[in-house]
Amino acid sequence: IELEARVPYVYRSDSSIGREVLQGAASSTVFNATGSGIGDVEMTGRWQLNDGGAERPFYIASLRFKSRTGRDPFEVSTTKTIIGLRDGLQTELPTGSGFYSLQPALTMLYPSDPAVFFGTLSYAYNFKRKDVTRVVDGQTEELGSIAPGGVFGFNFGMGFSINEKSSFSLGYEHSSIGKIKQNGRTAADSVTVQLGALLLGYSYQLSSN
Secondary structure, rough: OEEEEEEOEEEEEEEEEEOOOOOOHHHHHEEEEEEEEEEEEEEEEEEEEEOOOOOEOOEEEEEEEOOOOOOEEEEEEEEOOOOOOOOOOEEOOOOOOOOOOOEEEEEEEEEEEOOOEEEEEEEEEEEEEEEEEEEEEEEEEEEEEEEEEEEEEEEEEEEOOOOOOOOEEEEEEEEEEEEOEEOOOOOOOOOOOEEEEEEEEEOOOOOOO
16 A cells, blocks of 8 residues: 655746737737745555556555646636726635545556556546635625536556666657536637647666665
8 A cells, every 4th residue: 555645835937918809019018917825735545456566457546536626717806907908817726626625546557578568547536616706806706616527637658678677668658638517517718639649758776775
């Protein structure tokens, strides 16, 4: 069994450009915002389900819980005075998602010397929040209940041993993020988001310690 804790510190800096429709480039407005602080603290537990070995897969179950200790998107103020932006911009960037999450996952490791193949299936459930509000240009705006979509994810790849000290890994990771619901209905302009990432890794053992 393995336990893991993650306490991130986040610093963000974004620049946004707004422009009125049918206006020239000279009318563009640049808006800068930053945010920093503790992010969302996470706890993860992993348990090896079986005794694998050469040509026999290992199965590892895990459960991750993410808090909302970071400053969430509804706590920072928003302004709509920027040209051409209907929903406004945050004057200070959040450091957390604003929602509790629970993510079970199952990982398979298959050793086949000199490589180890791996793959993971996971699903992250984001808990709904009620009576959500935000501050827009000094005025409180009622948003009601907000339920983020769940996140189905998978990855697969291979770790390859070059020699006793060095190895590299190659893989692919994909996440499908469901639509957001507001007050029981799919939020306006909400879409299913697909995120893909290429995973590259390299390790080298500097000493026996």
